[in-house]
Amino acid sequence: MPYYPDGSPYEYDDLSPELVNIGWLDASHPYPRGDVPAEVVDGLLRLAADPVNVTRGVHTCPMCGGSYLEVENPHAASGSTLLGHAEVHLPGAGGTGFAAPTLVIHYILDHGYAPPPPFRAAVLRGRG
Numbered sequence: 001m002p003y004y005p006d007g008s009p010y011e012y013d014d015l016s017p018e019l020v021n022i023g024w025l026d027a028s029h030p031y032p033r034g035d036v037p038a039e040v041v042d043g044l045l046r047l048a049a050d051p052v053n054v055t056r057g058v059h060t061c062p063m064c065g066g067s068y069l070e071v072e073n074p075h076a077a078s079g080s081t082l083l084g085h086a087e088v089h090l091p092g093a094g095g096t097g098f099a100a101p102t103l104v105i106h107y108i109l110d111h112g113y114a115p116p117p118p119f120r121a122a123v124l125r126g127r128g
Ligand SMILES: [Zn+2]
Pocket: 061, 062, 063, 064, 065, 066, 106, 110, 111
């Protein structure tokens, strides 16, 4: 999976509204760590139950090498969600939204990744 710094412009295609990258981590770049509220994880799980840009292949985790990672997901009909083959997009304040790989949930839960506050706020807003 490609590495993009948090906050860099998202350039998957020209059809996307203005988005910035969040959580495109790899093993060779340091990333912010810390506790992430359960409400943020829950909001990401809800988004991941209906992801965008689903790909055929499944990306492995660059930190632990895990692949076909699944998380329990109360928002998914099946009760779990496969990570690493899709993205979540969400609007942010001020017109700029966010694009994150679904693996961001694994990075938060298992590798201590702390996504930037504006992203967390956008996730919480999305939960209503
Ligand atoms: Zn991992």
